[in-house]
Amino acid sequence: MSSAPTTPSIDEAAVPGAQAHSHGPGSPVPVQTRSERFASAAHSDFPEVTGRELEWRLTPVAAVRDLIDDELDGSPFPAIVSEADGVTCEWIDRTDARIGTAGLAEERAAANAWSRFEKALSVTLTTEEPVVVTIDRTGADSTPRAAHTIITAKPNARGLVIIDNRGSARLSENVEVVAEAGSDLTVVSLQEWDDESVHLSSQFGRVDRDAHLKHVVVSLGGSVVRVNPSVHLSGAGADGQLLGLYFADAGQHLEQRVYVHHIAPHTISRVTYKGALNGQGARTVWVGDVLIGRLATGTDSYEQNRNLVLSDGTRADSIPNLEIETGDIAGAGHASATGRFDDEHLFYLRSRGIDEQEARRLVVQGFLIDVVQKIGNAELEARLVAAIERELEAVEVV
Amino acid sequence: MSTLEIRDLHVSIETDQGSKEILRGVNLTINSGETHAIMGPNGSGKSTLAYTIAGHPRYTVVSGSITLDGEDVLAMSIDGRARAGLFLAMQYPVEIPGVTVSNFLRTAKTSLDGEAPALRSWIKELRGSMEAMRMDSSFAERNVNEGFSGGEKKRHEIVQLELLKPKIAVLDETDSGLDVDALKVVSEGVNRVKENTGLGVLLITHYTRILRYITPDFVHVFVDGAVAEEGGPELAERLENEGYDRYLTGSSVG
Numbered sequence: 001m002s003s004a005p006t007t008p009s010i011d012e013a014a015v016p017g018a019q020a021h022s023h024g025p026g027s028p029v030p031v032q033t034r035s036e037r038f039a040s041a042a043h044s045d046f047p048e049v050t051g052r053e054l055e056w057r058l059t060p061v062a063a064v065r066d067l068i069d070d071e072l073d074g075s076p077f078p079a080i081v082s083e084a085d086g087v088t089c090e091w092i093d094r095t096d097a098r099i100g101t102a103g104l105a106e107e108r109a110a111a112n113a114w115s116r117f118e119k120a121l122s123v124t125l126t127t128e129e130p131v132v133v134t135i136d137r138t139g140a141d142s143t144p145r146a147a148h149t150i151i152t153a154k155p156n157a158r159g160l161v162i163i164d165n166r167g168s169a170r171l172s173e174n175v176e177v178v179a180e181a182g183s184d185l186t187v188v189s190l191q192e193w194d195d196e197s198v199h200l201s202s203q204f205g206r207v208d209r210d211a212h213l214k215h216v217v218v219s220l221g222g223s224v225v226r227v228n229p230s231v232h233l234s235g236a237g238a239d240g241q242l243l244g245l246y247f248a249d250a251g252q253h254l255e256q257r258v259y260v261h262h263i264a265p266h267t268i269s270r271v272t273y274k275g276a277l278n279g280q281g282a283r284t285v286w287v288g289d290v291l292i293g294r295l296a297t298g299t300d301s302y303e304q305n306r307n308l309v310l311s312d313g314t315r316a317d318s319i320p321n322l323e324i325e326t327g328d329i330a331g332a333g334h335a336s337a338t339g340r341f342d343d344e345h346l347f348y349l350r351s352r353g354i355d356e357q358e359a360r361r362l363v364v365q366g367f368l369i370d371v372v373q374k375i376g377n378a379e380l381e382a383r384l385v386a387a388i389e390r391e392l393e394a395v396e397v398v
Numbered sequence: 399m400s401t402l403e404i405r406d407l408h409v410s411i412e413t414d415q416g417s418k419e420i421l422r423g424v425n426l427t428i429n430s431g432e433t434h435a436i437m438g439p440n441g442s443g444k445s446t447l448a449y450t451i452a453g454h455p456r457y458t459v460v461s462g463s464i465t466l467d468g469e470d471v472l473a474m475s476i477d478g479r480a481r482a483g484l485f486l487a488m489q490y491p492v493e494i495p496g497v498t499v500s501n502f503l504r505t506a507k508t509s510l511d512g513e514a515p516a517l518r519s520w521i522k523e524l525r526g527s528m529e530a531m532r533m534d535s536s537f538a539e540r541n542v543n544e545g546f547s548g549g550e551k552k553r554h555e556i557v558q559l560e561l562l563k564p565k566i567a568v569l570d571e572t573d574s575g576l577d578v579d580a581l582k583v584v585s586e587g588v589n590r591v592k593e594n595t596g597l598g599v600l601l602i603t604h605y606t607r608i609l610r611y612i613t614p615d616f617v618h619v620f621v622d623g624a625v626a627e628e629g630g631p632e633l634a635e636r637l638e639n640e641g642y643d644r645y646l647t648g649s650s651v652g
Contacts, residue, residue, distance in 0.1 A: 342492075343455065344492045345492055345494050347452075347454055347455070347476060348488070348491065348492045348494065348542075349494070349502070349505075349506075350475070350476035350477040350480070351452050351453075351476055351477075351479075351480055351485075351486050351488075352477075352480055352485075352502075352506035352509075352510075352558065352562060353477050353480035353481050353506050353509040353510040353562070354477055354505055354506055354509045355475075355477045355509060356475070356476075356477065358505065358509065359477070362494075362497050362501075362502070362505065363494065363497070365496065365497070366494055366495050366496025366497035366541070367495060367496055368496065369496040370495040370496035370541075372496075373496065
């Protein structure tokens with residue numbers, strides 16, 4: 001069976017978390033099973049983008065046209081990788097066998113990057129002793145660029161890899177994440193770009209037998225930021241936790257198209273994305289596709305998206321899609337809600353003497369920090385809490 | 399010495415069928431150190447009174463007055479009422495994701511006092527109060543009411559009562575859903591706060607059970623949005639034996 005995507009909607013009267021989305025009549029049904037989408041590494045294999053395609057219809061295509069169509073600078077994207085025992089870091093050739101093992105481009109901007117990059121940055125975790133690695137990307141300029149990154153956790157390896165994006169960039173890239181058997185890998189893609197930056201990132205995850213992948217997208221800064229994680233639970237007992245956090249200010253477009261593919265039996269997925277929108281033209285898109293394949297018996301999946309609307313003039317799209325090809329599953333569910341403050345939360349805090357402004361800050365902060373608390377690294381959590389506080393300082397909550 | 403005075407209070411709510419008057423002329427005076435029990439059947443307006451005192455936006459005051467030491471409570475914001483010394487222990491405390499108990503309580507205390515509490519003594523006070531309410535110290539780092547059992551939520555309300563030190567507290571069905579052990583812990587907590595701070599208490603309840611542990615000075619029977627009868631503790635005993643039936647004939651209570 002398959003369920004129809006929901007009609008994108010903003011229900012400003014709704015209570016976040018309390019009101020389920022509805023499957024509106026006349027919603028379009030998917031034209032094909034998610035896994036049958038065309039994929040290729042070659043830019044020329046994809047037709048011109050009109051902006052009406054399923055993949056692009058919610059994206060400001062004109063603002064990213066150069067990344068979709070034009071020649072990109074494929075020289076290594078400036079990155080400083082922190083050194084640690086049990087971590088190998090190298091720039092590898094396009095022809096390296098590791099490239100393309102986690103996925104392949106499914107749209108023209110990703111294929112453009114795939115066609116243009118000269119060398120891929122490969123970071124490999126090899127030890128069971130947990131390590132933390134930071135890929136620090138701060139030094140770029142406004143030249144349209146392509147990049148390719150491969151993050152691998154060898155069997156039973158454990159660690160956290162942070163892709164720390166700051167500064168100025170116009171970047172289309174592909175990131176491959178491979179969690180080999182029994183590994184426990186967390187990858188955080190952190191977008192704190194400058195205001196004018198544009199970033200399109202397709203991130204492909206492959207989770208092998210009994211491995212655990214936690215994938216986190218945090219998008220706070222940038223003009224147009226579109227990070228699309230696709231995670232394939234390819235080995236039995238694989239576990240994927242996909243978390244996301246975004247805060248769109250006036251004029252900012254933050255998009256995430258999430259795809260979880262349960263291929264193997266007894267796989268588990270949890271998708272939790274939370275966003276806040278504030279200011280004229282603040283725009284967010286969340287699409288959550290979950291496909292439970294024919295062989296993926298005994299799987300358990302749940303995906304949810306929550307958006308908190310802090311001002312007028314914003315738009316949040318939230319579209320969960322669930323396809324199930326086997327009758328034998330342990331659980332599958334999805335939820336989506338977009339709305340303003342929960343008045344009962346505010347009443348409770350204010351009844352204890354906390355003034356309205358402070359109460360609203362606490363609620364927004366709590367709403368978002370809920371996701372931060374799930375990352376599992378105190379230092380990064382503290383940094384993100386501080387970043388959220390900075391975002392909130394700019395908010396004249398009404 | 400503080401006094402909460404409610405005079406000829408009429409309150410309505412908006413329903414799909416239009417405006418509906420719930421309170422129809424309530425008169426009450428609560429002084430520091432006094433415990434007033436408000437008893438009444440479901441739908442008599444007890445919770446409406448509690449939420450109106452706290453300033454919940456759902457309730458519209460049609461006429462009448464509420465004053466605290468002569469100050470117009472109805473003119474105050476929700477948080478202004480708390481800063482003036484009012485407290486509502488809620489029947490259904492809400493869960494607030496991502497806001498820890500310790501952050502919440504410290505923020506509330508800072509708002510009430512106008513300055514942050516001294517860290518060391520504050521932590522000691524918080525721990526002491528939680529321990530007295532039989533709440534493990536780990537609750538301080540959990541999100542407000544998230545995943546708390548019904549009893550834990552009520553005990554958390556009393557921890558707040560103890561730490562925030564209001565002048566007058568309204569306890570809205572604090573006894574509902576508590577087993578006898580939790581009821582004792584909660585009652586002891588209320589009695590301790592009364593003893594230490596001279597708190598005035600407006601105790602709203604459907605049942606007489608909690609009145610075995612918190613002795614009321616006055617009992618008010620609430621029927622159809624107004625006080626139908628008043629007396630001392632003996633009135634509660636009478637209600638225990640007779641129920642509310644004799645008040646209900648011909649009234650529109652559902």
